[in-house]
Amino acid sequence: MEDEKRQSTVKDAHGQKNNQSQLNNNHKIALCGVLIALAMILSYLESLVPIHMAVPGVKLGLANLVTIIALQKLDLKSTVVISVGRIILSNVLFGNMAVLLYSLAGAACSILIMTALKKCRVFGLVGISVAGAVFHNLGQILVAVCVMENVRIFYYMFILLITGTVAGVAIGLLASFLLKNIRI
């Protein structure tokens, strides 16, 4: 108990120090590594609780939480590194490589729109997160249309718009809560 308390104060002091000083390169690299690990765990956790829906591609996107926080607290380059690193590592370790292209396309679209909306400065985290979720779906659908050479697949997009919005709101709220309460 005593130990735990001491540890947490040490952590707090450490966090404060980090906050005050500029993020130097080593710190950034370490933080990227930690966030990749966190994102991997989150996507793994999510895969343990599958949502059985008639439409494939419906998910909460917990890993997007890490992407959003990275985008807010770090720079674009680190965010890309974290996303790509997470996707490649999780697909190699737990998934099948067949879906790698889908994940990468989704992440690319998602990060692109989230960066653009962040630059606008009118949208809050929820808006950014919703746009990210929807564009993630859009990227995946576009890859599916190209791979399958079938435009009809686009029908799923309308359903994914709805589920993506719901997931985006949830993740956005969670992200604002986390950003208020944790220090990176």
Next chain:
Amino acid sequence: MEPKQEHKLISHADILLIVGILILAVAGLFAWKKLETPGAYVDIMIDGDSVKTLRLDQDASYEVKQQVGVNTVVVQDGSVTVQDADCPDKICEKHRAISQTGETIICLPHKLVVEIKE
């Protein structure tokens, strides 16, 4: 340096964005449903190339064998399902039966598209 957006949980722009997306989704679904008609046959495609067509008015089943694995397409009472697939996610198996023109069942790992056509 703190971004302004943290002050408000959800801004007006966010709400507009969400409402806009939802309207687009509902309009899209509605338009798509309107265009729907019962299909006449089912087209089984791998990587965009048609490998087999089955009529919907007679029950049948067709085993799609590929190097990556097997899916069985079953036609019963005018609607189509995919059964006995050995793909990792089994999403195609869980998909509900399809019968309307343009409806598809897709198996991403096997690059298989089952589509109803007129």
